[in-house]
Amino acid sequence: MGLSEPFMAGTTTLCFVLSSVTLKIHKSEACFVGFIIASREDSSDKWQLLSGIQALEKPEALPIIYPGFPEGIELPRTGLSNGP
Numbered sequence: 001m002g003l004s005e006p007f008m009a010g011t012t013t014l015c016f017v018l019s020s021v022t023l024k025i026h027k028s029e030a031c032f033v034g035f036i037i038a039s040r041e042d043s044s045d046k047w048q049l050l051s052g053i054q055a056l057e058k059p060e061a062l063p064i065i066y067p068g069f070p071e072g073i074e075l076p077r078t079g080l081s082n083g084p
Contacts, residue, residue, distance in 0.1 A: 002018050003015050003016070003017055003018070004016040004017075004018070004076070007070060007073065008068070008070075009039075009063075009066035009067065009068040009069040009070065010066070010067045010068030011041060011042045011043070011068075012039050012040065012041055012042070012066050012067075012068070013039065013040050013042070014037060014038065014039045014066060014069075015037075015038050016035045016036075016037060016038075016052070016075075016076050017035060017036045017037075017038050017049075018033070018034075018035050018076055019033070019034055019035065019036070020032065020033045020034075021034075028082075029082065030080060030081070030082060031080070031081050031082075032078075032079070032080050033077065033078055033079055033080075033081075034052050034053070034078045035052035035075075035076040035078065036049045036050060036051055036052055037049070037050040037052065037055055039066060050065070052075070052076065052078060053078070055075055056075060056078065059075065
């Protein structure tokens with residue numbers, strides 16, 4: 001689906017990687033929309049990934065995991081629907 005605009009949390013670059021999965025069984029469809037958080041320290045070329053489900057379950061942990069995580073950042077919506 002795409003990427004959000006990158007943003008900074010201290011010396012870490014973050015972005016939301018959006019995804020959708022469509023499951024087709026016979027004549028029925030279900031679509032799950034989710035995301036992961038990709039992060040990279042300025043001093044590294046390696047990206048790390050955090051499940052969006054974990055972020056939604058404990059949003060208060062984001063400033064602990066990513067010191068300087070900006071207040072007011074809205075996490076992407078997730079969910080299940082009947083088709084794409």
